[in-house]
Amino acid sequence: MVRAGVILVDKPGGMTSHDVVARARRALGTRKIGHAGTLDPMATGLLILGVEGATRLLTFIVGLDKRYEATIRLGASTDTDDAEGTETSRADAGALAAMTSERIAAGVAALTGRISQVPSTVSAIKVGGRRAYDLAREGAEVELKAREVTVSRFEVVAARSGPDAVDLDVVVDCSSGTYIRALARDLGAALGVGGHLTALRRTRIGPFDVGDAASADDIATASLATPAGIAAAVLGRLGVSGDEARDLRHGKRLTGAAPRLVAERVAAIDPDGALVGVVERRGDDVKSVMNMPEEAPG
Structure with a gap:
């Protein structure tokens, strides 16, 4: 008999969150498994799985604050706000050359705190009962409403300038429902050069850290945290x-x-x-x- 509990998984790139759930169902021999908070296929990092009766706890986990490590590329925009999309605009060399650390810092500061954010059109938000990303991939016009989110930390930890782009490694602490792709898009727009996300890793959900997570290949032998704990x-x-x-x-x-x-x-x-x-x-x-x-x- 499969016991109720929670598993922390470090999702690899190239897998959907549902792929991880499906792998866990096979590994543990039960259909009753769910997850708290979707990660895009491009993204890596912490995914929390509830097993058996512990699926009832997921609703209390999904709304917790998150921490992400990401790379934002300034100098080009894409139709998905990340590197998997098609480039829609590119800044000229002069605009990039004018991209000082002071301007970047001001742009980051403006996107810190309580902000209004329009989610990416390829988000998992439902529009008329369907996921926005499904509609967008079919070529439908998707208009999502702005929402209030809290970005308590938006810190640039490294910057690399090249002839065609400026890459920023950032750490973001934020409320549930914040889209890091939208932060990349909005920072690039505010600086007048465009921006998109090239890497994303979720490292924390509430009190849970990715350092304590099992790999997706080791779910069958992963530690099962008790519902009480x-x-x-x-x-x-x-x-x-x-x-x-x-x-x-x-x-x-x-x-x-x-x-x-x-x-x-x-x-x-x-x-x-x-x-x-x-x-x-x-x-x-x-x-x-x-x-x-x-x-x-x-």
Whole structure:
């Protein structure tokens, strides 16, 4: 029997997130596997998989802040805002020669903080029930609405200037829903030379680091983190008694237990170390918003 849990995977380039899920289903012998947050085929890095009952935790993981390492090429734009697209414009030598570090720093600063961002037309956002990237590849006009995102860190860690382009290696810490391709596009547009992404790697999701991830080839033997451990790391922990665990599983409230919460929504852990579910404050009481299937002690 396959146990519930979470696997951190370091996705290689050239695979879709669904490819990784399909490989995990074959390796572990179960169909009940999902992921928290899509990575483009070009991108590498951290992909979080939920197995069996732990798929219920993915909704609490997908909205966590992310960290990316990326390379932005200034000097040309593409129709996908990354290196896999077709070039649509190229800056002349004079414009590139005027690209000083001070101008780049000002452009980066303007895209840091709370910003309004139009996602790339080849994003996974659904338009009329279909993915934007499917519509774009069919030649349809795709208009996506701007959205508010937070870029808490946008740092240039290295720059390389050539005759036709300036490559910037950057680190970005951002809220869920931020598109790094759009940052590359918008930085290039603001500087008047065009820009697109040539490399992207996700290195962190909330408290989870790619350094702790297994390769896609090693999923079958990868460490399976317990639902209790993952939920506590994401939400914080509330220890409950056996009687309280039973009440929560039966849909009852824990009367007067709200002062015990470390946050508005936390993971309730029973005396055996198993995850009962996710609970939240309801006035002075505590109530389940998601219950887990009962599991062996972890």
